[in-house]
Amino acid sequence: MPRPNLQDVVVQWVRRAIFTGQLKPGERINQDELAEKLELSRLPIREAMIALEREGLIRTVPRRGSFVWDFRRQDILDQYEVYAMVSELATQRAAINVSEEEIALLYRSVDEMAAHKDPAQRETANDQFHAIINRASRSPRLMWLLGLLASSVPSGFHESGWEIAARDHREIVEHLERRDGEAAAKAMREHIRHTGTHAVRFLSFPDDGDGDDTA
Incomplete structure (x- = not known):
């Protein structure tokens, strides 16, 4: 090893x-x-x-x-916005290239996220979902960039949001199964933005209080 x-x-x-x-x-x-x-x-x-x-x-x-670094809420939202833009492009490519086997794996990851109660298992299912779509883009450069962006945004939000994430994931897979790249890409962009909004509500920012945020 x-x-x-x-x-x-x-x-x-x-x-x-x-x-x-x-x-x-x-x-x-x-x-x-x-x-x-x-x-x-x-x-x-x-x-x-x-x-x-x-x-x-x-x-x-x-x-x-x-x-x-003294992160501000907008810093985190900006990171998610860039992540959403690249994920949108990868999802459009995936709609063209995704195989039936990959569609089945995507549905399985959605079911696992919805069924599991353990946060670590849900996070694993979430990671698998995005990894399958990124691979289905058939673009090594996009996969590399998404890996970098994914490591640069907050993670580990176990307290809430998994049900919403599972719902978003199922919608994305349904669009991919219909080969509707535009709808799948839009759904992915909104999903990443939802995650960013949840992240800034979860994290503590000593500089700017508890005001509402929009992505």
């Missing part, structure tokens, strides 16, 4: 901690504690901080350390 890239392990851990609210906007990342928690040396931690800064998730201040 190939050994995981240690830098990637750290990047994924910190990224998820940020987007699940475990690390708050503006919070300092203690690299010594992180190295101890992940049982790693300081080298992959430092390399991960550089990669995360390139992603715009953290900022490093000389002689002070690395801090979670």
